[in-house]
Amino acid sequence: MEYISTRGKVGKIGFIDAFMMGLADDGGLLVPSEIPQISADNLKKWQDLSYQELVLEIFSYYTNNEIPQEDLKAMVEASYSTFRDPEVTPVRRFGDDLYLLELFHGPTFAFKDIALQFIGNFYSYVAEKQGKKIHILGATSGDTGASAIQGVKGKEGIKICILFPTGKVSKVQELQMTTVQDDNVLNLSVDGNFDDCQGMIKELFADLDFKSANHLAAINSINFVRILAQTVYYFYSYFQVSKANGGNLGKVNFSVPTGNFGDIFAGYLAKRMGLPVGKLILATNENNILERFIEEGVYMPGDFRITYSPSMDIQVASNFERYLYYVLGEDAEEVSRLMAQFKSEGEISISPDALKLVQSEFAAHGVDGQECLDTISKFKTEHDYLLDPHSACGVAAVYECAEEGEISISLATAHPAKFDEAIRLTGIEQSFPPEIAALFEKPQRQVLVDGKLEDVVAQLEKFYNA
Known part of the structure; x- marks a missing residue:
């Protein structure tokens, strides 16, 4: 297995090099040169594996044996030892046709922990084995930052800087980031929205001289390894639901709350690998650029809106380009043309035939407040x-898009305590887990910056050279 760019100007590279490159050097996103196919026999064999065992099986198709099996196993065990449920991602049943996949049992109570606990250990592994400095740079709409910081705080050879939009994440999300006092952590609270933060990250990674000089590494879902780690729980949840239905299960829908198209792209990858997936139901909020794409074939940002589900308050989805690459028949030249058009005109559209393909694979529902x-x-x-507001969007999309009698697995992406501002509006009072309640007593540490790239660069250079 080798990795190539969606824009065609990065040659075939290995697994660790793809991990370290993050954003492809030509501005595209890295994808496997071919998607491995899992046989029906292997799917059957995998049904009784633990979550950790399943991670190892799926990763074996992608790592090119670049990591000794005992090292990979140690990273996997360390990554998921921090989860509060022994199943890591347990499944709960509600009625005959609806299941919730609970993805919030990690240290920061959000689905991002599942990939980022592993990625933190992987970066630490590479830093030690290759003697490299690693400076992780990422943007967050709330959950990625906390999970990424939790994965690498205090680790030798690694520094991490997270950009987040001032006042546009929940209070718990902010506290999970800014109460971390380790010297290898910098939080930049940026005057703007998430798309502004993400745009600056992509610009800095596209500046290859700056990227190299500052040892930049990606933690956002532009990094393919994060997508791969998330693919595992699609397989795992399918197997759990299959066992609950006597082991004789056909296709299952997955409803995925998403703003950046990363989590649902992981589901798409699982489907392409051979998992029996029916509809991939894309659940979003009033920032519904992805819903409009699936319904109309037009990808164009609208007016940014602050919603009750802030982790999906995104207009420009960083993983959309990966899916576009496959919809266009893996035509890197056409992807490059369209992404250049998007940069200059702010809008792209696909052909009616391509739209038919999109609509055969996805359904979508934008959930208002x-x-x-x-x-x-x-x-x-x-x-x-009690659902958190993002998980509620997923369930609402099942109600809207699934046909009667179809089994659907809806992703519960965060614990409701992370979004108490929205929960209180329903009149429901909840108790916080002790780990979250304790955050309100801790001092915060963050740097406020204007939404200008030069201000962010100045803070980064100061941090990296300290």
């Missing part, structure tokens, strides 16, 4: 289960 709150209230009343 009141529908989100109503879904939280309804689910609590009917099932005595």
Whole structure:
């Protein structure tokens, strides 16, 4: 297995090099040169594996044996030893056709922990084995930053800087980032929105001289290894639901709350590998650029809106280009043309035939604020289960898009305590887990910056050279 860019100007490179490159040097995103196919026999054999064992099996198709098996196993065991549930990502059943995949049992109570705990250990491994300085640079709409910091705080050879939009993440998300006091951590609170933060990250990674001189490494889902780590729980949850249905299960829908297209692209990758997936239901909020693409074939940002599900308050989805590459028949030249058009004109569209392909693979539903709150209230009343607002968007999308009798797995992406501002609007009071309650007593450490690239660069250079 080798890795290539969606824009065609990065030759075939290995697994560790792809991990360290993050954003491809030509500005594209790295993808495997071919998607491995998992046989029906192997799918059957995998049904009784533990989560950790399944990680090793799936990664074996992608790592080119560049990591000794005992080293990879040690990283996997260390990464998931921090989770509060022995299954890592347990599945819960609600009625005949709906299952929730709980992805919030990691140290920061969000699905990002599943990939970023592993990636933190992987960066530490590379830093030690290759004697490299690694300076992780990322942007967050809330959860990525906390998870990434948790994965690498205090580790030798690694520094991490996270950009987040001032006042546009939940209070718990902010505290999880800014109460970390380790000297290898820098939080930049940026005057702007997430797309501004993400745009600056991509610009800095595209500046190859700056990237090399400052040893930049990617933690956002532009890094393919993060996508790969998330693919595992699609397989794992399918197997759990299959066993709950006597081991005789056909296709299953997955409903995925997403703003950056990373988590749902992991589901798309699982489907391409051979997992029996029916609809991939894309759940979003009023920032519904992805819903409009799936319905109309037009990708164009609209007006940015602050919502009850801030982790999806994104207009420009950083992983969209990966899916575009496959929709266009892996035509890197056409991808490059369209992405250049998007940069200059702010809009791209695909052909009617390509749109038919998109609509055969995806359904989508944009959940407005009141529908989100109503879904939280309804689910609590009917099932005595409290959804966070992102997970509520996923459930609402199942209600809208799934046909009667279809089994759907909806991704519960965060613990509701992370978004108490929205929960309180439903009239529901919740108790915080002790780990979250303790955050409110800790001092914060962050640097406020204007939304200008030069101000961010000045802070980075000061931090990296300290």
